[in-house]
Amino acid sequence: MTTGEQERQHWDGLASDLSNVGGGDTMPPPGHFIQFLARGWRDTQADGDLLDLGCGPGRLAVPVSERLRRRVWAVDVSPNMLAQINPAAELVWPVLGDGRAIPDAVQNIAMAWSVLMFQHVGLDVQIAYTAQVRNRLLPGGVFVAQVVTFGPVHDFSHPVAAWQAVAYGEMAGMDLVWAQRDPVVREWTWLAWRKP
Numbered sequence: 544m545t546t547g548e549q550e551r552q553h554w555d556g557l558a559s560d561l562s563n564v565g566g567g568d569t570m571p572p573p574g575h576f577i578q579f580l581a582r583g584w585r586d587t588q589a590d591g592d593l594l595d596l597g598c599g600p601g602r603l604a605v606p607v608s609e610r611l612r613r614r615v616w617a618v619d620v621s622p623n624m625l626a627q628i629n630p631a632a633e634l635v636w637p638v639l640g641d642g643r644a645i646p647d648a649v650q651n652i653a654m655a656w657s658v659l660m661f662q663h664v665g666l667d668v669q670i671a672y673t674a675q676v677r678n679r680l681l682p683g684g685v686f687v688a689q690v691v692t693f694g695p696v697h698d699f700s701h702p703v704a705a706w707q708a709v710a711y712g713e714m715a716g717m718d719l720v721w722a723q724r725d726p727v728v729r730e731w732t733w734l735a736w737r738k739p
């Protein structure tokens with residue numbers, strides 16, 4: 544089990560090679576990911592800011608902030624990743640976290656998402672982050688999370704059974720709105736919960 548500090552060192556070391564973030568050429572383009580966020584946005588019944596948990600270099604935070612014209616709190620454990628976010632993206636607010644707690648500044652969230660991040664932390668951290676996201680959501684706010692349901696297990700790879708991930712939101716006091724296996728990358732599952 545890794546610590547937040549070990550995760551910071553690992554991801555700081557990868558930040559200069561952005562082909563490692565978002566999978567490079569072997570992964571679907573950003574639009575593939577954004578379609579699930581758009582679906583979550585349609586299901587949101589709150590009016591507030593957005594949260595990208597494990598935002599990396601802003602691959603999703605920047606275009607979503609521009610499309611929705613809303614502030615995106617971009618939280619990551621890696622300062623080097625945050626440094627890659629385009630400074631001209633005026634609606635993206637980078638926030639450095641310790642890898643375990645969402646910083647206090649992040650409040651009143653209408654929609655949160657976590658993409659290509661949950662698989663890189665232990666299941667205990669995935670559960671704890673989901674509970675924290677719930678506390679930052681406004682009533683009616685939605686959390687869209689992408690999890691990896693099978694694959695190798697090592698220090699930075701933690702697949703989870705889909706049924707178990709569904710329970711993350713329920714344990715945190717949210718209602719499952721939809722769950723969908725990714726049509727392209729079959730080992731991914733997308734989940735959306737809403738805070739009552």
Ligand SMILES: C[S@@+](CC[C@H](N)C(=O)[O-])C[C@H]1O[C@@H](n2cnc3c(N)ncnc32)[C@H](O)[C@@H]1O
Pocket residue numbers: 547550554555563564565566596597598599600601602603618619620621624640641642643657658659660663664668
């Ligand atoms: C594969 S990248 C994905 C970045 C972005 N979500 C995307 O889809 O382009 C994983 C990101 O998760 C961040 N991360 C890893 N462990 C974390 C943790 N415990 N808390 C917050 N962010 C973390 C890394 O620093 C990295 O930026």
